[in-house]
Amino acid sequence: MPSRNNKVIILYLLSYLEFRFMTDNVYKFLILELGIAIVDEKNMIQSFKRFHDPVQSHLKIKNRDYEEISESLEVFKVKPELLQTNYPEIIDYLRNNTFHAEKISAVEERQSQIDKISFYTEMYDSDQQDHSGRGRDISDNLREFSLKWSSLKVKEASEQLDLHISQSINALDEIDKILNTVGTRMREWYGLHFPELDNLLQNIVTYANIVSKVGKREEITVEFLQSLEIPENKIEIIIMTAKRSKGGKLTEENLLILQSLANEVISLAQIRKTLEDHIDISMEEISPNLKELLTATVGARLIAKAGSLKRLASLSSSTIQILGAEKALFRTLKTGANPPKHGLLFQHPVIHSAPKWQRGKLARAISSKAAIAARVDLYSRNPESSNTLASKLNDRITEIQEKYKEPSEIQQRQQQQNFKRADRDSYTRNKGKQYGRDRDKDRDGDRDFKFKKNKFKKRFHKSNKK
Amino acid sequence: MNQLSLYKSFDNGSFVILVDQAKERYLATQNLDTGKSVYGEKIIKIDDLEYRIWEPYRSKLAGALLKNLKENPIKESSSVLYLGASTGTTVSHISDIVGNKGMVFAVEPSVRVAREFLENVASRRKNIIPILMDARRFLHYYSYYGLVDVVYSDIAQPDQTDIAINNCKCYLKSGGDLIIVIKTRSIDVLTDPKLVTQNEAKKLENNQFQILQIINLEPFDKDHSLIHAKYVG
Ligand SMILES: C[S@@+](CC[C@H](N)C(=O)[O-])C[C@H]1O[C@@H](n2cnc3c(N)ncnc32)[C@H](O)[C@@H]1O
Numbered sequence: 001m002p003s004r005n006n007k008v009i010i011l012y013l014l015s016y017l018e019f020r021f022m023t024d025n026v027y028k029f030l031i032l033e034l035g036i037a038i039v040d041e042k043n044m045i046q047s048f049k050r051f052h053d054p055v056q057s058h059l060k061i062k063n064r065d066y067e068e069i070s071e072s073l074e075v076f077k078v079k080p081e082l083l084q085t086n087y088p089e090i091i092d093y094l095r096n097n098t099f100h101a102e103k104i105s106a107v108e109e110r111q112s113q114i115d116k117i118s119f120y121t122e123m124y125d126s127d128q129q130d131h132s133g134r135g136r137d138i139s140d141n142l143r144e145f146s147l148k149w150s151s152l153k154v155k156e157a158s159e160q161l162d163l164h165i166s167q168s169i170n171a172l173d174e175i176d177k178i179l180n181t182v183g184t185r186m187r188e189w190y191g192l193h194f195p196e197l198d199n200l201l202q203n204i205v206t207y208a209n210i211v212s213k214v215g216k217r218e219e220i221t222v223e224f225l226q227s228l229e230i231p232e233n234k235i236e237i238i239i240m241t242a243k244r245s246k247g248g249k250l251t252e253e254n255l256l257i258l259q260s261l262a263n264e265v266i267s268l269a270q271i272r273k274t275l276e277d278h279i280d281i282s283m284e285e286i287s288p289n290l291k292e293l294l295t296a297t298v299g300a301r302l303i304a305k306a307g308s309l310k311r312l313a314s315l316s317s318s319t320i321q322i323l324g325a326e327k328a329l330f331r332t333l334k335t336g337a338n339p340p341k342h343g344l345l346f347q348h349p350v351i352h353s354a355p356k357w358q359r360g361k362l363a364r365a366i367s368s369k370a371a372i373a374a375r376v377d378l379y380s381r382n383p384e385s386s387n388t389l390a391s392k393l394n395d396r397i398t399e400i401q402e403k404y405k406e407p408s409e410i411q412q413r414q415q416q417q418n419f420k421r422a423d424r425d426s427y428t429r430n431k432g433k434q435y436g437r438d439r440d441k442d443r444d445g446d447r448d449f450k451f452k453k454n455k456f457k458k459r460f461h462k463s464n465k466k
Numbered sequence: 467m468n469q470l471s472l473y474k475s476f477d478n479g480s481f482v483i484l485v486d487q488a489k490e491r492y493l494a495t496q497n498l499d500t501g502k503s504v505y506g507e508k509i510i511k512i513d514d515l516e517y518r519i520w521e522p523y524r525s526k527l528a529g530a531l532l533k534n535l536k537e538n539p540i541k542e543s544s545s546v547l548y549l550g551a552s553t554g555t556t557v558s559h560i561s562d563i564v565g566n567k568g569m570v571f572a573v574e575p576s577v578r579v580a581r582e583f584l585e586n587v588a589s590r591r592k593n594i595i596p597i598l599m600d601a602r603r604f605l606h607y608y609s610y611y612g613l614v615d616v617v618y619s620d621i622a623q624p625d626q627t628d629i630a631i632n633n634c635k636c637y638l639k640s641g642g643d644l645i646i647v648i649k650t651r652s653i654d655v656l657t658d659p660k661l662v663t664q665n666e667a668k669k670l671e672n673n674q675f676q677i678l679q680i681i682n683l684e685p686f687d688k689d690h691s692l693i694h695a696k697y698v699g
Contacts, residue, residue, distance in 0.1 A: 033608050086606075109605045110636050116611040138611075139569060143595045146609030150584055150598040157577040285578050 025080040028104060029072070029094070030112055030119075031061065031087040033145045036072045037119045043111065047075045048123045054145045055152065066093050073097065086112065158286045159308070165282050166304035169297065172275045179204065179268050186211065186261045193217060193250040196241040205269045206230065212262035215255050217242040289373035292390050294348055294366070301344050302370065313374040320374075321345060321367035345370075350397055358400055365396040472512055477542045480563045482517065484510075493520040493528050495562035499590045504558040518562065522686045525556040526620060526647050529686035535694065536679055539643035543567035545614040547637050549601045549630065550621035553579050554587035560618070561591045569593050571610060575600040604633045613639040620647040627666045631673050634697055644675060644695045651689045663691045674699035 027046065028039040035050040049072045051057035057068055069090060083094055084104040094101035104112070120138045183204045190207075191198050194217040201207045206228050214220050220242050225235040250258075279300050283291040287309055290299040305323050306312035312320070324344035345363050352359075369389050376389070470484040470492060484492045494510070494517035501516075503509050508519040522529040531538060540546060544564045551557045551572035561570050572594055574580045580598050588596040595609045601621060617638050619630035630646050638644065648666050650659040667677050675695040683690040 106605060113605065113607070113610055113636065114612060120611065139595070140592070142609045142611070143592065146595050146597060147584065147589055149608060150580065150588075150596045153598050154577050154581045154584065158581075285581075 025078070026082040026084065027076075027080045028108065028112065029083045029085040029087075029101075030104075031069075031085070031090075032116060032119065033058070033149075034120060034141055035123060036068065037112075038072065038075060039112070039115075039119075043115060045119055045122055047072065048119060050123055054141075055148045058149065059152075061087075061090070064089075064093075066090065069093065070097070073099075084108065159310070161282050161286045162303050162309045165279060165286070165300045166307075168275050168279050168282070169300040169304045172272065172279065172297070175268055175272050175275070179265065179272065182261060182268070183208070183265050186258065186265060189254075189258055189261070191247070193247045194242065194245050195247050196245055197238070200234065200238055200241065201230075205266060208262040208265035208269075212259050212266060215259065216250055217245055217247065287374065287377040289377050289389060290370060293369055293373050293393060294345075298344065298347050299370075301347070302374075305344060309374060309378050313371075313378040315371065315374075317364075317368040317371035320371050321363050361400045362397060365393060365400060369393045369396075470510055470512070476538070477563060479515065480542055480565055481520075481538075481559075484512075484517070484519075491532070493522065493531055494518060495520055495559045498562050498565065498593075499558075502586075502590065504586055505553070505555045518559070520559050525559060526683055526687060526690060526692060527556050527618070527645070528559070529683045530645075530681045530692045530694075532686075533681050533683065535681060535692070537694070539616050539645070539694070540564065540618070544616055545569040545612070546571070546616045546618055547614045547633060548572045549617070549619040549633060550574065551580075551583055551596070552576075552620075554583040556618075556620070557583070557594065558587050558591070561587070561593050564593060566593060569595065569614075571595050571597060571607075571614070573597045573599060573601050573607070601629045601633060604629075604636050610637070613637055614642065615639065616643045616645065618645045622649045622652045624653055626652065627669050631670065631675075634675075635673075635699065638697045640697060640699060642697050644670070644693075644697060646670075646693050646695070647683075648691050648693060649689065650691070659689050659691070663693070667693055667695075670695050 030037045038047040083101045280296040283296040473485040474483045497516040520528040551574040588594045650662040679694045
């Protein structure tokens, strides 16, 4: 039985020990790729909790699931005076658990990066593996983690990107609408002063540049038109017509307002270009095969319509074929009218330049390859497959174009009837989107032939009324 | 380029110079990932060994070697911290050279190029650890340990030299080598490229580096130079 004295000594000793523990127990709480290490001031490891699945554990911690951290914290019988961590996001969590916590200093952080190797070695020692090739084992594990983690990051970024693509393509459509409205207004207004220019200049940006930078028709010079890269013969005509124009006078006030409209057109066209480039680059990034097959804008529209690349990849090719023609589809279901042949895919240059009787077949060929492309882009990203997909599709397209050169008799009869409702639908829907790159190609940089179309429409309506 | 034959071999043959009949010289490394070409470079077989031609117009280190880099610090079983891995053109050759006993830590923040890098290079070669981060955040690199023998930096940023210095101070062992590609146009468009390079070299000297060699990479790369320095800190 211990004497009273002994008891006092033991108590004293205990409190001394506790005191010691209290004063200099500053610990580092390090979240490393393969586990959580708790290290004391002298960089001695006090505990190492190895992650079973490092990637999963990191994801958990990132999503504020701190189970593994709290398990690690159980090591402390006595709360340390200070916990320093290399992972600032968990500081609040530690504080809520009555730890004093702060961020580790840069010097210590560097040290722990260098010391990592010894942490890992120790961890592997405790795993009781044979010592030979241990270093290799560690780097294999590290490598596996970093590969998985990097792929995850890449994937995350891409998933983010397709949301942005949807926004970009919608913005593009809206800008087209505004550009169309404001541009038409500008033409009509400036037309009071120089009516002949409307027919001479198709390109809305070139037109806006003349209004904005020159203004009155008398001041239009050859040099300025040259700077806009207008062909020589056209320049001559414009200058001549300007001299003989039958248009009225333009007051300074009116011109100023008109010029700000023109500036608006120019800057919208610039934004449009930026958006288009951005869509192009992003599509290359997240869905190169789809882009190759459908062009960037059409591919992006499909993704936007489906909601995401993931959703698009889960759709059947027949759904993709009529994506964007939902109205017509519901009509079919209700009234038994002919089902739509194509929705958004109508904007594919091959389809909308094809004769009507080929379009359904082309749309089916394209949508079936597009469905594959979307899946390839989502899951494997094999760069080689785009070539084979594209060349197979091209073969099929040529085949259709050859085989169905002439419409079948039924189709011929149908053609003589009025516009099919479904087709008219897609016609009006797509009309606003003809600024696209592909149209430009055939039309030689001529961006606004749609104004002609508008006129055509007006006349069409008038004659209908009569 | 047909009929290449071995001309000179370094580091156990992991990196060689070949000649054709016209005595034109080609660099090549022994392919660690047999059968796979990374960036369209030619693969050839000599005496049962497979080599990849190392294009000086595509990889600045190859350009420097052909322009007489006196000493190549990257050898078999070196560990290398590589900043600015991009799609992995140069990294793949370095991975060939250091072999299975070496290690390449490849830093690249751009997700766009990193995907290709992961797919074509990092996932296929056991001696590469990819780090998808900005080299400015060097203290937070995931998947990193210990000190390395060589830091290779090619990141085309205005503050590229400072970034490289910081990385070296953290991870380069004393006496280790720094190879840094200076893209003068990223730093200063107006000043004479030569002067820009000299300024960057000064910066290194002020930070405990000893300049060993400066190579102008013309004609392989315009406005680029490569500095080889030793870290004496
Ligand atoms: C000129 S390329 C490198 C080419 C590569 N070294 C080769 O020879 O194959 C520059 C790379 O550095 C990357 N980079 C730019 N800023 C960086 C930074 N702060 N940290 C790391 N990498 C960066 C870029 O993303 C780009 O891929």
